Amino acid sequence: MKIKLLPKFIISLGIVGLILTIATSLFSYATSKSYLGKMYAKRVMTNCNVIAAMIDVEDVKTIISDGGNQTPEYQKMCKLFNQLKKDGDVTSLSLVVPDEDSVCFYIDALVEEMGDDPANQIPYGSDILYVDAANPDDPADMEKYITIWQRYAKNKGLDKPIVTDNDYGYNYTWVSVILDESGNAIAEIQYILDMSEARAYLISLLTNMLLISFAIIGLTIVAYIFFVRKMVTKPIGKLTDFTQEITETNNFENQRIEIKTGDEIESLSDSFNFMLEEIQNYISNLSKITAEKERIGAELDVAKHIQESMLPCIFPPFPERHEFDIFASMTPAKEVGGDFYDFFLVDEDHLAMVMADVSGKGVPAAMFMMISKTLIKSATQSGLSPAAVLEKVNNQLCENNDAEMFVTVWLGILEISTGKMICANAGHEYPVIMRKDGEFELYKDKHGFVLAAMEDIRYKEYELEMNAGDRLFVYTDGVPETINLSNTLYGTDRMVAALNRAKTGSCSQLLEAVHQDVKFFAGEAEQFDDITMLCLEIKNTLPDLKEIKIEPSLDKMPEVTEFFDRILSEAEVPAKTVLQINVVVDEILSNIIYYSGATSVKAGCASINDQVILQFTDNGRPYDPREKADPDISLPLEERENGGLGIFMVKKIMDEISYEYKDGQNILTLFKR
Incomplete structure (x- = not known):
């Protein structure tokens, strides 16, 4: 589903506005929380330390001694703690003596006007275990009591407030020790301040910041949307409607659009008008270009059929000959190719086979291929040996070879009655031979120089003994040099392996198996070279008599x-x-x-x-x-x-x-x- 440009602007601006609002509000909340936290921490520390400093040590000794709650010093101290709690709006103010696993309360300030419940006041001399005082659902709460005791044992109070945020409330706690004349702690002041009002203030601040930010950014977005609609989406919409109208009517002649915005959109409309002029010129020439392309395509198709007709393509080619089976195929990379194969009877007892690859691709290679094929066949049928054929054709092709093209050729002439084959190789790929009941293997023959590269080159011949059941496979470099999308070569090893997997099939089945293996290896990679193959199998010279x-x-x-x-x-x-x-x-x-x-x-x-x-x-x-x-x-x-x-x-x-x-x-x- 397509979404228009203006809704996209609104959605994107809304998302940006939401992000900015949340980010601004959270930043304000975090800043305020940090400020208030530091302020209240300083308050509890200062107040607690002042109280500890103003208390008479001897009075403290009297109060924490046996029967200390019956002394005037106790009454005076309770009155002072209540007054300090009231004046300082302190949540809890206590005189306590901690030990390893509990804390003993001697004064627990009580101010009923502040909402303190007398039933909750901790009585004089109450020894409360840490495990009873700590929140059972908060293991960290127990650690706070242990920390206070460990500091007290070292005659020290806290160096930073303890923050408690659990079912018991959100509080800041500070502890200051009372030292005797020897510097030993004899008691401590426990000062607790409720932070719930501070938290409520912060939540209120966050809410207000969200509302204010939403309002400000929302108004800004609305104003910006009106601006965008006028300056961007409306002109673009006009251009879109104009384009759609032209597309539907398919009329490009004398069509123009005028948009005056003084920015890139106006430049876009000018570019669009220029494009319309170019399209109009292109359409006027399109019919000529199309006709020319169709003519070239038709000529290439004719050239393809001419090339195909020059290669032996009727199989079996010699149905009356039972001594051998032969099959060949060529798959050009383009409309026409530079590879070619050929086979023909020189006489009733001699079969000539040719496998060749012209340098280059396309029409020039195809023309050179047809010339080469004709010359090779003519020289072979005149009775020359394979080496003599290559020497003669090489000199003929070198004449007026201004294009500097060349051709690799493998030529073999089989004496059918004896199985002797005379071969010559002009820079072509190694043939592959399989002996009866054996495996296909590369036959590394003697290579000569390519044809049409240099005059008066001499070529060497070699002889193969082909018996019943033997096979010969020749090919062009388009087979082993096939590459896949990973730029990996197919190679002769894979080719020979594919031949051996299909060695029980006929010659045509053998070639099809190799072609399918090459195609599977290449995958989606484009074929860049012609793929040409030929296979010969020597049969029993006579049928069962x-x-x-x-x-x-x-x-x-x-x-x-x-x-x-x-x-x-x-x-x-x-x-x-x-x-x-x-x-x-x-x-x-x-x-x-x-x-x-x-x-x-x-x-x-x-x-x-x-x-x-x-x-x-x-x-x-x-x-x-x-x-x-x-x-x-x-x-x-x-x-x-x-x-x-x-x-x-x-x-x-x-x-x-x-x-x-x-x-x-x-x-x-x-x-x-």
């Missing part, structure tokens, strides 16, 4: 052909392809039977992802049919060399052939799409 094992003899060939026909028929392989595969099977088995010297043969077959895979394993002599030169079929039949036509036919029928000799076995694998 259905196999048949036979002795290498011609009468077993129909059994193998029938076995293959059944598998291909169940997989609904086209009849034409089945006939071609039967020719291949006959040719391969014939070669093994006639020429290899094998004693056992194992034939396997599978159909997956629109591809037929054949594999023949025998323990014969090593023989790679791919090394057999193709016959020149352009020559007449009589001029050709014998043999080789069957293997040539196999090569023509099948799309891909691989061979290895391992553990004393020939392993020939053929693929047909």
